[in-house]
Amino acid sequence: MTTATIDPTGTAPSTPRITLGTALSDAATITGRYLTHIIRQPRLLVFSTIQPVMFVLLFVYVFGGALLQSPAIQEYGSYKDFLLPGIFVQTVAFGATQTAIALAEDLNKGVIDRFRSLPIARSAVLVGRTAADLVRGFAVVMIMTVVGLIIGFRPQFFGLLAAIAVVVAFGFAMSWIYAVVGLSVPTSETAQAASFVVTFPLVFASAVFIPPTTMPDWLRVFAENNPITHVAEASRALATGIGGVAEPLLWSLAWIVGLLAVFVPLAVNRYRKMS
Amino acid sequence: MADTAAVQVEGLTKSFGETTALAGIDLQIREGTVLGLLGPNGAGKTTAVRVLATLLRPDAGRALVFGTDVVRQPAAVRTMIGLAGQFAAVDELLTGRQNLRMVGRLYHLSPAEVRTRSDELLERFDLVDAAHRPVRTYSGGMRRRLDLAASLLNRPRLLYLDEPTTGLDPRSRADVWQMIKALVNGGTTLLLTTQYLEEADRLADQISVIDHGRVIAEGTADELKSSTGGQVVEVRVTRAADVGRAVDVLSSIGDADATRTADHVATVVAERGVASVADAAEALRQAQLDVTDLALRRPTLDDVFLDLTGRAVEPEPSSNGDRPHGRARRGGAEARV
Numbered sequence: 001m002t003t004a005t006i007d008p009t010g011t012a013p014s015t016p017r018i019t020l021g022t023a024l025s026d027a028a029t030i031t032g033r034y035l036t037h038i039i040r041q042p043r044l045l046v047f048s049t050i051q052p053v054m055f056v057l058l059f060v061y062v063f064g065g066a067l068l069q070s071p072a073i074q075e076y077g078s079y080k081d082f083l084l085p086g087i088f089v090q091t092v093a094f095g096a097t098q099t100a101i102a103l104a105e106d107l108n109k110g111v112i113d114r115f116r117s118l119p120i121a122r123s124a125v126l127v128g129r130t131a132a133d134l135v136r137g138f139a140v141v142m143i144m145t146v147v148g149l150i151i152g153f154r155p156q157f158f159g160l161l162a163a164i165a166v167v168v169a170f171g172f173a174m175s176w177i178y179a180v181v182g183l184s185v186p187t188s189e190t191a192q193a194a195s196f197v198v199t200f201p202l203v204f205a206s207a208v209f210i211p212p213t214t215m216p217d218w219l220r221v222f223a224e225n226n227p228i229t230h231v232a233e234a235s236r237a238l239a240t241g242i243g244g245v246a247e248p249l250l251w252s253l254a255w256i257v258g259l260l261a262v263f264v265p266l267a268v269n270r271y272r273k274m275s
Numbered sequence: 276m277a278d279t280a281a282v283q284v285e286g287l288t289k290s291f292g293e294t295t296a297l298a299g300i301d302l303q304i305r306e307g308t309v310l311g312l313l314g315p316n317g318a319g320k321t322t323a324v325r326v327l328a329t330l331l332r333p334d335a336g337r338a339l340v341f342g343t344d345v346v347r348q349p350a351a352v353r354t355m356i357g358l359a360g361q362f363a364a365v366d367e368l369l370t371g372r373q374n375l376r377m378v379g380r381l382y383h384l385s386p387a388e389v390r391t392r393s394d395e396l397l398e399r400f401d402l403v404d405a406a407h408r409p410v411r412t413y414s415g416g417m418r419r420r421l422d423l424a425a426s427l428l429n430r431p432r433l434l435y436l437d438e439p440t441t442g443l444d445p446r447s448r449a450d451v452w453q454m455i456k457a458l459v460n461g462g463t464t465l466l467l468t469t470q471y472l473e474e475a476d477r478l479a480d481q482i483s484v485i486d487h488g489r490v491i492a493e494g495t496a497d498e499l500k501s502s503t504g505g506q507v508v509e510v511r512v513t514r515a516a517d518v519g520r521a522v523d524v525l526s527s528i529g530d531a532d533a534t535r536t537a538d539h540v541a542t543v544v545a546e547r548g549v550a551s552v553a554d555a556a557e558a559l560r561q562a563q564l565d566v567t568d569l570a571l572r573r574p575t576l577d578d579v580f581l582d583l584t585g586r587a588v589e590p591e592p593s594s595n596g597d598r599p600h601g602r603a604r605r606g607g608a609e610a611r612v
Contacts (some may be wrong), residue, residue: 029381033369036373110361114364119350
């Protein structure tokens, strides 16, 4: 060709530039897709909303009385004030496993193949998916807060907002671990099973439900150094104003940054190299 | 524009562990034409498409799409291609329209284009009435059509269709064929993989037959058919259990070794035309086999494949074991007893 012609198909073979703007808008499109999924499954939405509410009510009314014998909990006046900021962490940790399940399912159905054949940022699908978890996690924590307030949870307002921000950010970081899991297992069932094996011990051997002081030594050491404990303690200190904030907060932020620094590149790399 | 190679593939290889999926294949597609990649399950068709769609890195060899290397400039390749996969990659929970709009946005079309193009494609693929329904309520044929529509949002210069009608009932298959035909008439370059010979016969300008990751024959459908030479005698027996005996009987007339080509069907190359049919008829009568059909016909692509690989292609998944192309047989020379 000697003259410049306008290609009627508009697809000249030049490498398209992917700017931060297009990468973010691609991710937003993917987030929209996953949030639409939530709306499209109303029964799933109802039950997955009831579940954390049920947890709050069961723990408060079944264990609350007995646990108030513990001096560490008495400090908070009621088990509600101890539990709520902690159980937020449990909720986002389990919620983050949705990333593994959804990605494994999309991989199996060939949806990821379609996305990978499109001229979009290599990070878009993963950022979009984890952002959807972030939105969902925030919504569920808000619902739990309202239920908590109704049954007598009395947090400090700005402290509570800060607590929710830390918890939700931690959930987002956890989602990236599950992104790696989701891209590494053959089916969504395996993704779910694998995620639970990781999540259960982390959540229960932590300071979410009780202070770890009564655990056997080996477990206590694990619980005290468990990131979920740090985030639960930071959330609790921020929301209630009881206990030192600085140490657990710094640990939490370090974990969030650390998890993102390790698992974002790992997940994106895995996504790029997938075959 | 001069004759541009839309796809140029040289010596492409890919192994997965011990399994060799591509053992060095060469392909070429001229712009505006349709290449049919024909082969049985596991021949390497899908692997080839995945490499060309930038989803998979080859071990060796080179693949260019409109002169752009798929390994070195995958992002540029992605702007030129559309891909409709074997397992319709549409989102079950979104509606048909939402699916198209999502893909349109990801192709960075303007919001107005996203809307008009989606509606246009829904119209073209006869999905307007179902556009507002979640895809999980769609039939298999509707999903394929939606998948096809999604692959066309950015008006790709080159479209890959990986087994577009596998698993569809004959009617839906005919619909999808019609829509593919319309695309091709509109000038889209197409790489079509299929294990259905009739599909390649109907849609492809050029056919590359692949088996065990190698191209074992290429040419137009007619060239491939005439390469088998002569005509074939085909016998259809009443009981599937008799087909083995029919093969023996046909082999005994002395032209060539006969083969079972479907549940009820045995075929042999007829070197002597009508004389072969007469001998076959006599031999079948003596063997006292119940025969529903005995015909002399031009070879089909089935016969070509059989001739090249020594194996029949997978039987078509239709209800009575009849292969659809049996209906097209009337075109060939035919003798009945």
